[in-house]
Amino acid sequence: MAFVLANSLRFHVQRLPAAATEAAGTAAAPAETAATATAADRPVVVFLHGLVVDNLSSFYCPLAVPAARAGNEAVLYDLRGHGRTERPATGYDSRTAVRDLVALLGALGLARRPVHLVGNSHGATLALHAALARPDLVAGLTLLEPPLSGAWVENMVDTLSAAALSLEDSPVPAELLSLRLRKAANLTAIADGLLNRTSLIDDMAASRPFTPADYERLRCPALIVCGEHSELVPGARELARHAPRAVIEILPGLGHDVLKESSGVLRKSVLAHLDATAGASTARTAQAGALVR
Known part of the structure; x- marks a missing residue:
């Protein structure tokens, strides 16, 4: 457990180091496999939880620990006012949430590393806001049950x-x-x-609310996951239609709480998406280096 001061607020943070070995079994496309993504090359995976009674612990076993074991550095934190993070009277809008995230990454010494944001429910909308506001920082998105309408x-x-x-x-x-x-x-x-x-x-x-024009500005790869019976599926499909690099996965028989109800299937999909994103990021870096030389 650690507490980190960022944006004038004391945040409760858990940081999981990547496994010592390189991530294996990448799901990157064939054109991307020429560049192997080591832990230092891969985006830091940052987890953003849902509203009110949720906190960082909901991600710990289902996704964060498996992501770290697969070679990804992982950061979990309690959002402003949630869990063990300080609870100021104001600042619960999306712009402040993005500032909190950027300041926290800076305080952790990660300001120069690309990040992959994994958000659940309300945390997914905050992740999308961050990707739109800071495309230079966000290398990829995983949005679980994003409430977009x-x-x-x-x-x-x-x-x-x-x-x-x-x-x-x-x-x-x-x-x-x-x-x-x-x-x-x-x-x-x-x-x-x-x-x-x-x-x-x-x-x-x-x-x-988000608009199709917002989605069209999204340039990073995004995986959207919803339960078959979730009322949020129509909004997720609209995002997938308009965002250039978004794909949607519908989990049969489930409702809104895919994080708790489908950890095995969800874990497989998320880890594959992290590998694909890391592979693409490494390939782009290699290409840029070749042009410089």
Whole structure:
């Protein structure tokens, strides 16, 4: 466990080193296999979790540890106000989230390394915002159940507003503690703090939905994963239609929570996408070096 000061905020961060050996079994295209991606060459994989009761731990076993074992350096962190990261009253908009990410990478000494962002649910929208704002920094995206439509944002704002009312001055956290349900009590207290004592709901309500023009500006490779029964599939398909290098994978029989419900299938797809992205990045670097020489 580590705490890192970035953008005037204390972030809870976990950093997993890449395996000592080179990643094997790359899924790169034949034209890209001439350049082997070592750990130093590969983009750093950064994980962005979902809203309110989520935190970095949801990625740890399903994806982060396997990614590190496959030769990728991995960084996980609790978003602003979530988990063990500090909870300021304001700054829960996407622009501030991108500034948080860039500042954190700088504080970790990774400002000059390309990154591959893996985002789940709300974290996927933040990853997409970062890729659009900093195409120089983001080498690839993996978006799990990205909520992209304005209708989803409206529904989520309504849901969070109702949850905020139910938690305000609620005795539930104290009751959970009395029953020695410490984890549940902590998550309930975090949700209460975020929903009733920060600008998170207002910042979400003020957010601008993505447009096809935004998707057309996305230049890095992107893997989009959704459950077959997820209400977010139409928005994900629209992103895949308009983004030049995006592909979509629909997991049969699943709903919104693909990260928890399909870890084996998901892990295979994500690791293959990381290898392909790393291979392409290494090939471009080699080509650029040849031109310089």
